[in-house]
Amino acid sequence: MSTVAWIAVGSLAAWGWLLLGQGFFWRTDQRLPAREDATAGEGSRYDDRGRDHRGRPEDADHDDPKRWPSVALVVPARDEAAVLPESLPSLLAQVYPGRAEIFLIDDGSEDGTGRLARELSARYGGLPLTVATPGEPEPGWTGKLWALRHGIALARARDPEYLLLTDADIAHEPDSLRELVVAARTHELDLVSQMARLRVASAWEKLVVPAFVYFFSQLYPFRWINSPGARTTAAAGGCVLLRTEAAERARVPESIRQAVIDDVSLARAVRHSGGRIWLGLAERVDSVRSYPRLADLWRMVSRSAYAQLRHNPLLLVLTVAGLAVVYLAPPVAFCAGVFGEDTAAGWLGFAAWAVMTGTYLPMLRYYRLSPWLAPLLPFTALLYLLMTVDSAVQHYRGRGAAWKGRTYTRPETAPDP
Known part of the structure; x- marks a missing residue:
């Protein structure tokens, strides 16, 4: 197989792990813990919104401020x-x-x-x-x-x-x-x-x-x-x-x-x-x-992205490489199959891209957005990659994490005095 195909194999393996081994991160069902009726044996009286058959909240009879x-x-x-x-x-x-x-x-x-x-x-x-x-x-x-x-x-x-x-x-x-x-x-x-x-x-x-x-x-x-x-x-x-x-x-x-x-x-x-x-x-x-503008979103992400990596150049290199293999390699491999006649790379890239797209759909549903945005995730990942690199560049220029007129050159948890 070609080098592109082998990279696509690595990407597909990574997506297999992310799909099943990373805490089902892609699911959006972690919501505010459901209420439990304080009276034993009466939990069935209330629905998942904590309301009874008349629409009253579970604690309708417990509005005493002292409680x-x-x-x-x-x-x-x-x-x-x-x-x-x-x-x-x-x-x-x-x-x-x-x-x-x-x-x-x-x-x-x-x-x-x-x-x-x-x-x-x-x-x-x-x-x-x-x-x-x-x-x-x-x-x-x-x-x-x-x-x-x-x-x-x-x-x-x-x-x-x-x-x-x-x-x-x-x-x-x-x-x-x-x-x-x-x-x-x-x-x-x-x-x-x-x-x-x-x-x-x-x-x-x-x-x-x-x-x-x-x-x-x-x-x-x-x-x-x-x-x-x-x-x-x-x-x-x-x-x-x-x-x-x-x-x-x-x-x-x-x-x-x-x-x-x-x-x-x-x-x-x-x-x-x-x-x-x-x-x-x-x-x-x-x-x-x-x-409203990309520049606004760019500032929001880049101000703290490198701090997330603990200002570690090695972590930055690994992050960029990881984003490239996991998010960018699938569409590149797919295009190599379609336009370059690299069949193995094309199918492997398509499979990895499909898994990636599927994991993104629940988040788009949560935001009530079109599922057609899901295949664009590699492009969005490229933007985040560039924002992360820019965050590191700003740090080494001495601008650190700038926000609303303030700059923090070493934004990390302070040691005990």
């Missing part, structure tokens, strides 16, 4: 005036029987984020809102974690049992907080995280965004994360419900103060301190941030 733990919602925000009108009202409107309040931390915004937040609170009412400013980050802190530090400190003065850490561009359905708390308490979880459904309106968003979640789940299979005693650990920073006691035990956020990929670092800190975590795809939690 519900208190929650502080901490929202770090830097220059978020464009998205706050869509996201903040959804937090203010949370229907939660217990005590809950919002702490929005205005991290040095120059677009009136804090003022707009107060105006929205006055207009919509709902949960109490506190807006505070932490000042510029101290050396050794990334901006978001510095803001979270300030917000969590304010929240702890109220002694909440849980903290909901949610980004300023995330919109929640009215029962989101309630469902998160029910899941955490029912399944005795210290951290419950949902990967918000990202916006897919523009052509570039449709091409790039579902692949972002697909690649993330390939690196961190949700099934592995959610298994008791698992070593694979991750979270989605846009929506994290965290038990306050677990945060204190893990020394969050001080223990991860330099992390740019703060959600994964947060989950690791909680798990390493003995906490139980869960991560899944969201049904009713959505990002309202738009990425």
Whole structure:
């Protein structure tokens, strides 16, 4: 066989492993843990949405605030005036029987984020809102974690049992907080995280965004994360419900103060301190941030891609080679068969491409997009390969992980003082 055919054999073998041996990462059925009725023997009274035959929620008779733990919602925000009108009202409107309040931390915004937040609170009412400013980050802190530090400190003065850490561009359905708390308490979880459904309106968003979640789940299979005693650990920073006691035990956020990929670092800190975590795809939690141009998506990915590789040149080379063999080789081999009369390469490339396409279809269905986008995954993978290389180039130029006017040259977890 030709060299191209042998490379196609390697690609097909890799896809066989990814299909069956990588925690079924391509499936999208890891959703918020189903409710369990607190009364033994009565679980059949409720459907998978936690409602009885009359459509009432499972806890309709348990709305006494004393039965519900208190929650502080901490929202770090830097220059978020464009998205706050869509996201903040959804937090203010949370229907939660217990005590809950919002702490929005205005991290040095120059677009009136804090003022707009107060105006929205006055207009919509709902949960109490506190807006505070932490000042510029101290050396050794990334901006978001510095803001979270300030917000969590304010929240702890109220002694909440849980903290909901949610980004300023995330919109929640009215029962989101309630469902998160029910899941955490029912399944005795210290951290419950949902990967918000990202916006897919523009052509570039449709091409790039579902692949972002697909690649993330390939690196961190949700099934592995959610298994008791698992070593694979991750979270989605846009929506994290965290038990306050677990945060204190893990020394969050001080223990991860330099992390740019703060959600994964947060989950690791909680798990390493003995906490139980869960991560899944969201049904009713959505990002309202738009990425209409390829340049916008490029910045989103490249700012932290090389940090994901621990700034290791060898890992960069291996990643580029892996992406080329797994994602780019199948269409190249298929074209070699069609146009170059290399029959073996063509069939092997077609088989690998078909498996790749099949694993991508569930993610496209989750995003309610056309299945005809699935065969374009190799092109999207090429874009991610170039974004990763660009991330490394920017790092070695001294620009590090740049985001909203700040640059972090060595974005990694800080050592203990």
